[in-house]
Amino acid sequence: MASFGWKRKAGEKVSKTAVQHFEAEAEKTEADASNREEEADWLYAIKRRREVLMEDCAAKSKRLKDEGAQLAEQGRHWEAIKKWDEAIHLTPDNPALYEMKSQVLSILQEVFPAVKAAEMAVKFRPLWWEGWQTLGRAQLNLGEVDLAVRSFQVAVHLCPSESTLWQEDLAWACRLQKQHLATKEKVRQEEEAKKQILNAPELEQDYDFESEEVLAACEAVAERQMRYEELRKTAVVIDAEGNIKNVVTREGASLNTANPSKEQFTKARGI
Structure with a gap:
C-alpha cells in the first residue's frame, strides 16, 4: 500500500539557479525601463532648450532687423548692413533681411552683392x-x-494689381531692352563698315591713275569711311514714347555728313 504524503506546491521543484536567473532578468527589465524614461526626459529637455534658443534667436533677429531699418532711414547704410548681417547669422532663412540688404547695397552701388542678396530673398x-x-x-x-525683364514679369504675374510694376519697372526695363538690342545692331553695323574699309575690293586692284576708275574707287572708299564715321559718332537713345533714335554725340556734332563729290578728288595728271 502506497504511503500518503502532502502534495507539493507548483514550482517547488524549480531550481534555485533558475529562480536567481528570473530575478536578474526582472531587475534588468526594470533598469532598462528606467533608462528609457531618463533618456526620454533628456531628449525632451534638449528639444525644449532648442525651442527656447530658436525663440531667442528669432526675437534678437527681429530687433536687429528693426535697428538696421532705422539706420538705413538715417542714411547710415553700412551700419544697417552690419545689423542685418548679424540678424542673418541668427535666422539665415529670413527673406526680408536679404531683400532689405539688397536695396541698401544698390544705393551704395554695390551692384553684384545686391543681386546676390536679392537672389537669396526669392530663393x-x-x-x-x-x-x-x-x-x-x-x-x-x-x-x-x-x-x-524676366524678374519684373514674375513680379507682375504674382501681383498684377501693383501698378508700379507695370508702369515703372517693367515698362522701363522693356525700353532699355529695346535700346540694348538697337545698340547691339549699331555695333554690328559699325564693325561691318570697318571691315569693308579695311577689305575694300577697290584697294586690291591696279588702276591707271589717268582713268576715271580711280575717281570711282576713291568715291566708294570715301563713302564707306563716311558711313563708318557716322556710326562711330552716333549713339542709340530712346524717347519718352519708346522710339529708338540715333543721335549725333557732341564729338560728332561737327562731322561733315555730305556725300563726297568728284570735285574732292583729282586725277594724278592734274596734280
Whole structure:
C-alpha cells in the first residue's frame, strides 16, 4: 500500500539557479525601463532648450532687423548692413533681411552683392513679388537687362494689381531692352563698315591713275569711311514714347555728313 504524503506546491521543484536567473532578468527589465524614461526626459529637455534658443534667436533677429531699418532711414547704410548681417547669422532663412540688404547695397552701388542678396530673398520666398521687384532693379543696375525683364514679369504675374510694376519697372526695363538690342545692331553695323574699309575690293586692284576708275574707287572708299564715321559718332537713345533714335554725340556734332563729290578728288595728271 502506497504511503500518503502532502502534495507539493507548483514550482517547488524549480531550481534555485533558475529562480536567481528570473530575478536578474526582472531587475534588468526594470533598469532598462528606467533608462528609457531618463533618456526620454533628456531628449525632451534638449528639444525644449532648442525651442527656447530658436525663440531667442528669432526675437534678437527681429530687433536687429528693426535697428538696421532705422539706420538705413538715417542714411547710415553700412551700419544697417552690419545689423542685418548679424540678424542673418541668427535666422539665415529670413527673406526680408536679404531683400532689405539688397536695396541698401544698390544705393551704395554695390551692384553684384545686391543681386546676390536679392537672389537669396526669392530663393527662400519664391512667391514674394517684392523680392522679385528688388531683384529686377538690382539686375538693371548690374546691366543684366534681359534678366531684369524676366524678374519684373514674375513680379507682375504674382501681383498684377501693383501698378508700379507695370508702369515703372517693367515698362522701363522693356525700353532699355529695346535700346540694348538697337545698340547691339549699331555695333554690328559699325564693325561691318570697318571691315569693308579695311577689305575694300577697290584697294586690291591696279588702276591707271589717268582713268576715271580711280575717281570711282576713291568715291566708294570715301563713302564707306563716311558711313563708318557716322556710326562711330552716333549713339542709340530712346524717347519718352519708346522710339529708338540715333543721335549725333557732341564729338560728332561737327562731322561733315555730305556725300563726297568728284570735285574732292583729282586725277594724278592734274596734280
